[in-house]
Each structure stands twice: as C-alpha cells, then as structure tokens.
Amino acid sequence: MVFQKLSKGYSIEEASKEIDKQLNGATAGCGPAHRIAPIASYTKIPTNQLVDCARQEAAITHYHPIAGNCSAIMALLCRYLIEGNSWVESKKIVKQNEELKTTWIKIA
Numbered sequence: 074m075v076f077q078k079l080s081k082g083y084s085i086e087e088a089s090k091e092i093d094k095q096l097n098g099a100t101a102g103c104g105p106a107h108r109i110a111p112i113a114s115y116t117k118i119p120t121n122q123l124v125d126c127a128r129q130e131a132a133i134t135h136y137h138p139i140a141g142n143c144s145a146i147m148a149l150l151c152r153y154l155i156e157g158n159s160w161v162e163s164k165k166i167v168k169q170n171e172e173l174k175t176t177w178i179k180i181a
Contacts, residue, residue: 075134085133093136105131105144113151120156123148124172142176149173 074095078088109127112118118126127148128141135141146167153163168177 089132089134089136098137105133105135105140106147109144109148110151113148114155116155120149120152123152124170139176139179142173143180146173146177146180 074092075085075088078091079085083091105127109130112126112130113123124145127145128138131141131144149167149170150163153166154160158166167173170177
C-alpha cells in the first residue's frame with residue numbers, strides 16, 4: 074500500500090503516515106524485522122547506531138513505532154550473534170537496552 078502511494082508522488086513519510094491512518098494505526102507489523110538482517114550484517118554501521126537505522130528503515134512501510142522497535146530488536150540480535158555471542162547472551166544484551174525494553178517485554 075505504501076509503495077502504491079509512492080508511485081503516486083507521495084514522500085515515504087507521507088505515504089507511511091497515510092497508510093497508518095487508513096489502517097487505524099494497525100501498522101505494527103513484523104515485515105521490517107524480516108528484512109533487517111542485511112543491515113545488521115553491514116558492520117560499517119556501528120552497533121550503537123543500529124536501533125535508529127532499523128527504526129528509519131522500518132518507517133518506510135510501517136509507521137507504527139512498535140514495528141521499528143521490533144526491527145531494532147532483530148537487528149541487535151543479529152549483530153550480537155555475528156559478533157560471536159551465543160543466542161542466550163544476545164538476548165540478555167538486548168533485554169538490557171532501555172530504548173527497547175517495553176517492546177522486548179511485549180515480545181517475551
């Protein structure tokens with residue numbers, strides 16, 4: 074739906090906000106989390122910038138902040154695994170992230 078708006082000349086921000094409005098705020102989907110792994114594996118993006126980067130990328134199609142937070146959680150999990158942490162260690166590190174804590178609790 075967002076890409077249809079883009080093809081009609083809307084900006085990315087306008088398109089995602091309009092679709093969020095049309096769907097009554099129901100744009101907290103997990104699509105962005107499915108596509109974030111390549112960004113997490115691009116190590117030129119510092120780990121401390123991944124949350125913001127993932128949120129920005131998620132906002133292309135999903136205006137709701139939960140979609141951005143879920144994408145950020147996935148990006149961090151992937152990054153910590155790439156860095157050699159175990160699954161348990163990676164989850165523990167992400168769980169401690171204050172910016173993502175409320176979303177982490179909802180997922181858990």
